[in-house]
Amino acid sequence: MRQSVTISDVAARAGVSPTTVSHALSGRRSVSAATLARVRQAADELGYRPSPVASSLRTKRTHMVGLIVPDIANPFYPAVARGLHDVIAADGYYTIIGSTDGQRDTELGFLDGMVRRSVDGIVMFSFAIEEKDLTKVVPARTPLVVATGNLPSGHDRVGTDDAGGSEAATRHLLAQGITEIAFVSGPKGNGPGDRRLAGYTQAMLAAGLAPAEADIVRSDYTVAGGREVVGELLGRRRPPRAVVCANDLIAIGALEAAQAAGVPVPTALAVIGFDDIDAASLVAPPLTTVANPAYEFGRQTGQLLLDRLLDRYDGPPRTVVVPTRLVVRATA
Amino acid sequence: MRQSVTISDVAARAGVSPTTVSHALSGRRSVSAATLARVRQAADELGYRPSPVASSLRTKRTHMVGLIVPDIANPFYPAVARGLHDVIAADGYYTIIGSTDGQRDTELGFLDGMVRRSVDGIVMFSFAIEEKDLTKVVPARTPLVVATGNLPSGHDRVGTDDAGGSEAATRHLLAQGITEIAFVSGPKGNGPGDRRLAGYTQAMLAAGLAPAEADIVRSDYTVAGGREVVGELLGRRRPPRAVVCANDLIAIGALEAAQAAGVPVPTALAVIGFDDIDAASLVAPPLTTVANPAYEFGRQTGQLLLDRLLDRYDGPPRTVVVPTRLVVRATA
DNA sequence: CTGAAAGCGCTAACAA
DNA sequence: TTGTTAGCGCTTTCAG
Numbered sequence: 070m071r072q073s074v075t076i077s078d079v080a081a082r083a084g085v086s087p088t089t090v091s092h093a094l095s096g097r098r099s100v101s102a103a104t105l106a107r108v109r110q111a112a113d114e115l116g117y118r119p120s121p122v123a124s125s126l127r128t129k130r131t132h133m134v135g136l137i138v139p140d141i142a143n144p145f146y147p148a149v150a151r152g153l154h155d156v157i158a159a160d161g162y163y164t165i166i167g168s169t170d171g172q173r174d175t176e177l178g179f180l181d182g183m184v185r186r187s188v189d190g191i192v193m194f195s196f197a198i199e200e201k202d203l204t205k206v207v208p209a210r211t212p213l214v215v216a217t218g219n220l221p222s223g224h225d226r227v228g229t230d231d232a233g234g235s236e237a238a239t240r241h242l243l244a245q246g247i248t249e250i251a252f253v254s255g256p257k258g259n260g261p262g263d264r265r266l267a268g269y270t271q272a273m274l275a276a277g278l279a280p281a282e283a284d285i286v287r288s289d290y291t292v293a294g295g296r297e298v299v300g301e302l303l304g305r306r307r308p309p310r311a312v313v314c315a316n317d318l319i320a321i322g323a324l325e326a327a328q329a330a331g332v333p334v335p336t337a338l339a340v341i342g343f344d345d346i347d348a349a350s351l352v353a354p355p356l357t358t359v360a361n362p363a364y365e366f367g368r369q370t371g372q373l374l375l376d377r378l379l380d381r382y383d384g385p386p387r388t389v390v391v392p393t394r395l396v397v398r399a400t401a
Numbered sequence: 402m403r404q405s406v407t408i409s410d411v412a413a414r415a416g417v418s419p420t421t422v423s424h425a426l427s428g429r430r431s432v433s434a435a436t437l438a439r440v441r442q443a444a445d446e447l448g449y450r451p452s453p454v455a456s457s458l459r460t461k462r463t464h465m466v467g468l469i470v471p472d473i474a475n476p477f478y479p480a481v482a483r484g485l486h487d488v489i490a491a492d493g494y495y496t497i498i499g500s501t502d503g504q505r506d507t508e509l510g511f512l513d514g515m516v517r518r519s520v521d522g523i524v525m526f527s528f529a530i531e532e533k534d535l536t537k538v539v540p541a542r543t544p545l546v547v548a549t550g551n552l553p554s555g556h557d558r559v560g561t562d563d564a565g566g567s568e569a570a571t572r573h574l575l576a577q578g579i580t581e582i583a584f585v586s587g588p589k590g591n592g593p594g595d596r597r598l599a600g601y602t603q604a605m606l607a608a609g610l611a612p613a614e615a616d617i618v619r620s621d622y623t624v625a626g627g628r629e630v631v632g633e634l635l636g637r638r639r640p641p642r643a644v645v646c647a648n649d650l651i652a653i654g655a656l657e658a659a660q661a662a663g664v665p666v667p668t669a670l671a672v673i674g675f676d677d678i679d680a681a682s683l684v685a686p687p688l689t690t691v692a693n694p695a696y697e698f699g700r701q702t703g704q705l706l707l708d709r710l711l712d713r714y715d716g717p718p719r720t721v722v723v724p725t726r727l728v729v730r731a732t733a
Numbered sequence: 734c735t736g737a738a739a740g741c742g743c744t745a746a747c748a749a
Numbered sequence: 750t751t752g753t754t755a756g757c758g759c760t761t762t763c764a765g
Contacts, residue, residue: 076760087736087760088761089734089735100734121517122457123458123757123760124760126452126458126757128759142482146479155500164498165495185452186465187453347679348684351624351653409742409743421750427744452742456743458741737762740759741761742757746755747755
């Protein structure tokens with residue numbers, strides 16, 4: 070089944086060669102004003118719509134960018150996707166998405182599929198893949214922006230300033246004269262959680278305070294986890310005056326624990342979360358938290374990619390750290 | 402720049418024709434076991450990776466599906482995207498996404514771009530486009546699943562059982578002997594809002610109750626809107642005993658209004674939301690709400706599409722209504 | 734400024 | 750069961 074109108078049809082109607090039509094419409098070589106007009110008109114009249122597929126076969130460029138994430142339904146990634154989308158759509162690039170659930174095979178499968186489909190670039194949030202897998206599947210010339218900490222360099226990279234965020238949160242408390250500050254981190258060995266913990270430690274040390282080991286507790290990233298852990302904290306003979314949490318869900322759990330223990334927030338217990346998920350502003354009292362700017366994150370991945378796709382940059386890999394922002398609401 | 406390994410390379414190495422390689426690997430026509438083995442081995446040894454772009458140019462099939470939504474960062478759509486993704490990825494289809502912000506031009510632009518890119522099918526959440534725009538841009542043969550109420554039929558369609566959801570919510574209250582039930586709808590002329598309102602009305606009438614005009618109020622879909630409108634409701638000489646809200650944000654606003662007015666929930670005011678956003682379970686008290694199953698919604702769009710892509714169905718347009726589910730938590 | 738010819742990599746007729 | 754031939758629609762040499 071042939072396509073309705075091809076470049077030859079336009080050429081015939083305009084009385085020129087397909088070559089000229091191609092150049093007239095793409096502007097890649099100059100064409101006399103008269104010819105240009107005739108070509109344009111012919112194309113219009115016939116309702117000509119160029120086929121990117123055919124074009125791609127010749128040029129090896131598809132104007133498509135792959136986005137590989139663990140789960141597009143996880144609140145963080147849609148905002149990233151939107152940021153990426155907005156940046157690249159302006160230059161006519163489309164986003165093609167793969168959700169991997171963090172499975173190595175799925176990650177590799179999507180990488181492979183996208184490379185075969187000749188995407189012009191890839192943004193990858195990988196957790197299970199290693200550098201050597203990557204080079205096996207992705208040609209060196211395909212721009213790849215990596216957005217996790219575990220992959221060694223060699224690629225452009227975007228990260229969140231996790232440490233800076235919790236450091237700012239901790240200092241916000243310190244500035245109020247609060248010094249008994251506990252930190253609820255995520256499971257051990259979790260990248261973002263550990264970096265957030267480091268920021269807290271940093272701020273404490275800078276203030277001349279050495280956080281006791283007991284002030285640093287761990288929870289999984291859930292409301293239930295936060296509730297339990299902070300409940301335990303509040304039951305101590307010397308409960309903390311504030312908790313900085315590695316994410317908002319934990320912080321919301323902290324709020325619930327305080328409520329259950331009859332501890333008023335923020336007067337007896339200040340709480341700060343991390344991420345600024347939708348719910349943060351919706352809980353009562355509204356949560357003070359560190360915004361993890363996913364949209365901006367996505368935009369940055371797009372910029373890095375686009376700089377290479379449009380030959381605006383051709384140097385060694387770059388790293389962009391997206392700053393966080395303390396959002397002061399009612400809990401601290 | 403040619404691709405590293407082509408089908409001819411494999412053919413040469415296996416000592417057969419490219420045609421045979423093609424057929425051997427795709428299984429579209431039978432090949433002797435010996436040949437198959439030789440082809441497979443040659444392909445393996447060379448690290449042959451077929452080019453879907455070239456294949457698409459011949460076959461007119463790209464194994465890509467377009468998903469057009471107002472905003473992929475809006476909590477509802479990521480789950481839809483994931484549902485669609487999961488269903489079609491199983492058959493090797495990729496999802497390509499466009500966020501339109503509900504702009505007619507952007508909607509048309511993505512439709513056009515995707516059609517040109519020869520996507521095999523499209524799932525579209527459109528709010529600004531009309532049927533005639535659609536037929537102008539999308540060839541009749543391209544399967545299109547439409548997911549909004551405003552487009553006339555002629556396409557496969559998926560919808561949420563909005564009316565059924567609020568009807569169930571209302572009946573849940575009725576069953577507790579509560580009869581003074583107000584409904585907070587969205588702005589006038591909003592499809593889902595109006596359908597949800599209809600379900601409420603239906604349930605009331607079925608119970609022999611005629612909802613007074615004053616019992617039906619409108620708000621925009623925000624916490625602030627809900628707070629204001631329900632605050633006003635509670636200030637009346639005869640405040641309602643319950644409110645059913647057209648979405649969760651309004652319901653959360655209602656919770657805040659009740660709190661502000663010192664009206665205990667659910668004992669003096671029962672509140673039911675709609676959508677079951679993440680925050681619904683995180684607010685205090687946790688919100689009773691009607692779950693709007695976005696993931697399932699996405700799966701259904703995928704099924705409808707896939708049935709046509711794989712020639713499993715070839716009849717007139719079908720409509721799937723995704724059921725809602727009442728999630729009883731603490732507010733009603 | 735314009736055109737002819739070749740080919741990107743694959744698959745579908747058609748023929749054997 | 751296999752191969753030959755042609756061509757999907759476009760862009761790019763190369764030549765004029």
